[in-house]
Amino acid sequence: MTVVEKYFELNPVNTDPQRIRKERDRARKLKKSQWWLNLVNQGTCAYCKKTFSKNELTMDHYVPLARGGLSTKSNIVPSCCACNQEKKLEIPTEEVMRRVIVDSHHQDGI
Numbered sequence: 001m002t003v004v005e006k007y008f009e010l011n012p013v014n015t016d017p018q019r020i021r022k023e024r025d026r027a028r029k030l031k032k033s034q035w036w037l038n039l040v041n042q043g044t045c046a047y048c049k050k051t052f053s054k055n056e057l058t059m060d061h062y063v064p065l066a067r068g069g070l071s072t073k074s075n076i077v078p079s080c081c082a083c084n085q086e087k088k089l090e091i092p093t094e095e096v097m098r099r100v101i102v103d104s105h106h107q108d109g110i
């Protein structure tokens with residue numbers, strides 16, 4: 001996993017603390033919305049599709065804020081802790097890519 005950890009660069013425009021703070025504020029407001037409560041009550045993690053209680057689900061940005069993502073309904077999904085931890089600053093397609101790379105390395109005995 002460490003071999004392919006840094007194949008993307010963070011853009012300073014995206015990691016600007018003011019921008020992040022603004023988007024976090026917007027996320028906080030969305031957390032109180034009926035839209036979010038409905039999602040959490042359904043209890044499905046957007047990544048592993050397993051069912052969780054509403055206390056076990058966290059708000060996750062599909063495209064992370066530090067990668068240029070916004071706090072919009074289309075970019076926010078409920079995620080269980082395990083998936084949230086696993087994903088970190090990757091976008092989901094990159095996570096899939098990393099698994100493919102790690103798997104192929106594993107097969108090659110690297």
Ligand SMILES: [Zn+2]
Nearest residue numbers: 045048080083
């Ligand atoms: Zn999950």
